[in-house]
Amino acid sequence: MVIKLLLLIILVICNLEDLNVPKTVFLFADSAIEPIPRELFNDEIIRKFALKKNKKPSEILLDSTYHHKPMKKLSNYKKRGRPDIIHFCLLNLVGSTFVLNNLTEIEIYVHTIDNKIIEIKPYTRLPKNINRFKGLIVQLFKQKKIETDGNILLRVLENENLESVLNSIDPNNRFLFSSKGYEMDLEKVFEKNNAMDLAFIIGAFPHGNFSQQINCLTKNMASIFPESLNAWIVLNKIIFFRELTLK
Structure with missing residues (x-):
């Protein structure tokens, strides 16, 4: 009976500690991941690529590795067609000890270059292979959600906007990372705000500026x-110092 009581007390203490962990929101902004745009459907290179894959152009993600030449017809093309960036970022994030130890206090959103907003549950295990990941995202765009055993893993937020997904975070506690910003000592700032809910906004595109x-x-x-740094480098520094200063 005494042992059971002690275990119950420990569980209660752990739950109380969990309640004290502040929320952390990650928003990957202007992410260079999108289906092939309609204006490229009739491009010869795109048609041949789609035929080879036995798919419609709308069922393929724009990828500069394969579509670099036709992409030049698009506005802001240097900022687009890099699904590998968000893939690598998400693998780093959901596989980190910070996320694994704080699943209930983490929110992850991907804002795409064509203005979709995707929510990714922190317990999601994403494909490590880039082609499987791209296939998953195409499926998501078509079905609007991916679930397993009744649990939603990824979903497109059709009735949300950027402000609404960040609504729970005070604008003063949101940080947009850019080489054009003010110099920031992550450890000092995170230590000062270690009891606060924070949102981190990271660009997941290869070139250009935030919209x-x-x-x-x-x-x-x-x-x-x-x-300028690669998005995943910025992300990993944020993860490290946020985890360090929450302990």
Whole structure:
């Protein structure tokens, strides 16, 4: 009886500790992942590629590895067609000890270059193979959600916008990371805000600038290095110092 009581007390204490863990929201902004746009459907390279895959162009993700030449017909093409960036970021994030130890206090959103918003549950195990990942995202765009055993893993938020998904986070506690921002000491800032709910906005595109709607989400544009860094490098630094300062 005493042992059972002690176990119950430990469980209650653990649950109380969990309640004290602040929320962390990750938003990958302007992510370079989208289906092949309609204006490229009749391009010869696109048609041949789709025929080879035995798919419609709308069932294929735009990828500069294969579609670089036709992509030049698109506006802002240098910012598009890099699904590998968000794939690598998500693998790093959902596989991190920070996320695995704080599943109930993590929210993950992917905002795409064509203005879709995807929610990814932190317990989701994503395919490590890029082609399988791309296939999963095409399926998601078609079905609007991916679930297993009744649990939703990924879903397209059709009735949400960027402000609504960040609504629970005070604008002063949102950080947009850019080499054009003010110099930020992650450890000091995170230590100061270690009891606060925070949102981190990271660009998941190869070149260019954030769209205006992303810039409007916060006035806190922060830089951790004077030059542009790969998105996953920025992400991993955020993960490390957020986890470190929450302990």
